[in-house]
Amino acid sequence: MATEILMPALSPTMEEGTLAKWLVKEGDTVSSGDIMAEIETDKATMEFEAVDEGIVGKILIAEGTEGVKVNDVIAILVEDGEDVPEAGASSASAPVPADKEQSSETAPAAAMEHPAPAAPADTSPDWEEGTELKPTTVREALRDAMAEEMRRDEDVFLMGEEVAEYQGAYKISQGLLDEFGAKRVIDTPITEHGFAGIGVGAAFGGLKPIVEFMTFNFAMQAIDHIINSAAKTLYMSGGQMGAPMVFRGPNGAAARVGAQHSQDYAAWYMQIPGLKVVMPYSASDAKGLMKTAIRDPNPVIFLENEILYGRTFDVPVMDDFTIPFGKAKIERAGDDVTIVSFGIGMTYALQAAEKLAEDGINAEVINLRSLRPMDMPTVLESVRKTNRCVTVEEGWPQGSVGGYIATTIMQEAFDYLDAPVLTCTGKDVPMPYAANLEKHALVTTDEVIEAVKKVTYR
Amino acid sequence: MPPKKKAAAKSNISAEELLGHYREMLLIRRFEEKAGQLYGMGLIGGFCHLYIGQEAVVVGLEAAAEEGDKRVTSYRDHGHMLACGMDPKGIMAELTGREGGFSKGKGGSMHMFSKEKHFYGGHGIVAAQVPLGAGLAFSDKYKGNDRVTFTYFGDGAANQGQVYETYNMAELWDLPVVFVIENNQYAMGTSVARSTKSPSLWERGAAYGIPGEEVDGMDVIKVKEAGERAVAHCRAGKGPYILEVKTYRYRGHSMSDPAKYRTREEVQKMRDERDPIEQVREMILKGKHASEDDLKAIDKDIKAIVNDAAEFSKESPEPALEELWTDIYTDVIPQEA
Numbered sequence: 001m002a003t004e005i006l007m008p009a010l011s012p013t014m015e016e017g018t019l020a021k022w023l024v025k026e027g028d029t030v031s032s033g034d035i036m037a038e039i040e041t042d043k044a045t046m047e048f049e050a051v052d053e054g055i056v057g058k059i060l061i062a063e064g065t066e067g068v069k070v071n072d073v074i075a076i077l078v079e080d081g082e083d084v085p086e087a088g089a090s091s092a093s094a095p096v097p098a099d100k101e102q103s104s105e106t107a108p109a110a111a112m113e114h115p116a117p118a119a120p121a122d123t124s125p126d127w128e129e130g131t132e133l134k135p136t137t138v139r140e141a142l143r144d145a146m147a148e149e150m151r152r153d154e155d156v157f158l159m160g161e162e163v164a165e166y167q168g169a170y171k172i173s174q175g176l177l178d179e180f181g182a183k184r185v186i187d188t189p190i191t192e193h194g195f196a197g198i199g200v201g202a203a204f205g206g207l208k209p210i211v212e213f214m215t216f217n218f219a220m221q222a223i224d225h226i227i228n229s230a231a232k233t234l235y236m237s238g239g240q241m242g243a244p245m246v247f248r249g250p251n252g253a254a255a256r257v258g259a260q261h262s263q264d265y266a267a268w269y270m271q272i273p274g275l276k277v278v279m280p281y282s283a284s285d286a287k288g289l290m291k292t293a294i295r296d297p298n299p300v301i302f303l304e305n306e307i308l309y310g311r312t313f314d315v316p317v318m319d320d321f322t323i324p325f326g327k328a329k330i331e332r333a334g335d336d337v338t339i340v341s342f343g344i345g346m347t348y349a350l351q352a353a354e355k356l357a358e359d360g361i362n363a364e365v366i367n368l369r370s371l372r373p374m375d376m377p378t379v380l381e382s383v384r385k386t387n388r389c390v391t392v393e394e395g396w397p398q399g400s401v402g403g404y405i406a407t408t409i410m411q412e413a414f415d416y417l418d419a420p421v422l423t424c425t426g427k428d429v430p431m432p433y434a435a436n437l438e439k440h441a442l443v444t445t446d447e448v449i450e451a452v453k454k455v456t457y458r
Numbered sequence: 459m460p461p462k463k464k465a466a467a468k469s470n471i472s473a474e475e476l477l478g479h480y481r482e483m484l485l486i487r488r489f490e491e492k493a494g495q496l497y498g499m500g501l502i503g504g505f506c507h508l509y510i511g512q513e514a515v516v517v518g519l520e521a522a523a524e525e526g527d528k529r530v531t532s533y534r535d536h537g538h539m540l541a542c543g544m545d546p547k548g549i550m551a552e553l554t555g556r557e558g559g560f561s562k563g564k565g566g567s568m569h570m571f572s573k574e575k576h577f578y579g580g581h582g583i584v585a586a587q588v589p590l591g592a593g594l595a596f597s598d599k600y601k602g603n604d605r606v607t608f609t610y611f612g613d614g615a616a617n618q619g620q621v622y623e624t625y626n627m628a629e630l631w632d633l634p635v636v637f638v639i640e641n642n643q644y645a646m647g648t649s650v651a652r653s654t655k656s657p658s659l660w661e662r663g664a665a666y667g668i669p670g671e672e673v674d675g676m677d678v679i680k681v682k683e684a685g686e687r688a689v690a691h692c693r694a695g696k697g698p699y700i701l702e703v704k705t706y707r708y709r710g711h712s713m714s715d716p717a718k719y720r721t722r723e724e725v726q727k728m729r730d731e732r733d734p735i736e737q738v739r740e741m742i743l744k745g746k747h748a749s750e751d752d753l754k755a756i757d758k759d760i761k762a763i764v765n766d767a768a769e770f771s772k773e774s775p776e777p778a779l780e781e782l783w784t785d786i787y788t789d790v791i792p793q794e795a
Binding site: 011014032033035049194198199200204206207224225228235236237274297 | 491498503505528530560565569570571581583586590593594596597598600624630714729784789
């Protein structure tokens, strides 16, 4: 049976090319792998190999011809003793995908939108009134959460630098080695790229790793595994496998540690589909979110803060206290302005709210807690009430979390706004070392107060 | 017709085994040729890295694997998937980006997975699969079973830092992982000699205490025997093992590589003198394990399988638009098969 040889596509973008040279002539016998022609694409000259066996019956496109379209018949291969048919006579004309008509280019616009329903704001409290409360540091809360989940599930383990024998560079894993042993609390060499990848592989293999980065600054060495390996595999595998795991550690500026150790990654990770991103403020946030993070079947970025580790907050005494992702907390109710923050930004937001109250401005302060998914229903409901919004974070201004919130408010609640949304962020500079400069580089309570006064026209 | 059970001329290799290797390598060869053809027709898009020439590596090592062993590799992954028993239809349909593909058309040539066959991808970032493979081995050691993970990477990946981070931890923790360096001598267009002064790649393992060896990757029997040594080492709890398998890819790095960094003669010489399929074919015929006609019947059978796969990959519909929004997050932890 005659076989039509088609002009091949030889690069991801090629639509036509030049048939530079024939290396066979009519009557030649060819077999699979023989080079038949040289074809020039927009990038290079490529050799074109035969796939089928046969005799070159007819060459239809002369060498030197330019602008030969991909899938045009360039030659016909016949079997021994067979006549040469007319080009296009066989059924092998240029194929198109079976359902090209319904391809995405002609898709109705509605199908392209994310089918997420607009959920109403959930403002239920984290625990029932009357629950016994215990003053706990953020540090203890994180440790307690990990210990509880490791008791609950044998597949949960902790790995990272100094997490075991040293008891944690910041003492977050204090006591875990004693309770769970070296099999489940694992000291790694200083090798973030490698151990993050091993953690992801272990998650593919059915375990639930907690990978501690001594600080998230060092996770930049591992970010390929966080994003390309952990976040994308569920999608790339069509749902067959993913990475149920937690990447955790202190994030953002500590104190006087300079540019390379002082950076807030909230906005970076928040951008990635496939990741969940949380950033607790209080000890109860830390405990409830950490337990949820370890149980979550998706990769979770858990952004802690060194300065908050030693602060004490009330944590409910419960058998199993968890906080769902995507549920913000209204830390302070108010009517005049909405202040939205998360993590250590909450300290500035709450201090500002207290001082503003002295001036008669009643701020509603929202603690986002999780950044992806983000509880925009709660933010929007508040803004529809106060008609003004200020966001607070330590990260840089361009491409900030606040920028995303401001855009969403503008798109969803434009008519409710009585002032532009203002974003209070860290300054657009690498972190300086000098004490006075560092203080100035971070967002300050005074800046939050000033922004609130601007949007309330006071 | 059933193969005649008869000892091979050299060593004790059964006719059944030789014919099995022949069949599996031929399936990869024909599948890849067809994939190249479909790429030329515009049915396969983007990057497409063919495995032609390297067939003996995966076929030999799969012969050394047991049920439950894991494998992970780079973007040149079609051969690995076929060798571990994944359905050619599902692979080809993934190449054409269709619903019937292993990733429902959302992964493509470089990103396929099979929980059932313990194939963990299909990774597009050079060397990223190396720590992932060690992590898979970590999970088996943690669970206390005696499974082994085959972690494949190329001579190009062998210069990435994360390989050595992984060597260090794999040996430190005695992880049951076979590091398979598929040395096809070119990292895209850069030959090994132009990228390192190391006399060999496997010997770098010595710096971490990992044993290994060089293997003739054009000889499927030698690959299998080396694979058995590596697996025995890992299953005995002695930690990782390195196989540097010397092989050769006949085609360019990807479909759009004109391969001007080597001569046509170099490629032809390999094909004529070292071809892994021809070598087995000769062993079969010389040892009188099967006749020319028997082999022709196998060829025909393989051609039919590949043609069926190609047909399926054209007929399977494009994924529904709703698929754009699925598999980003999951509510349940995918269970190990």
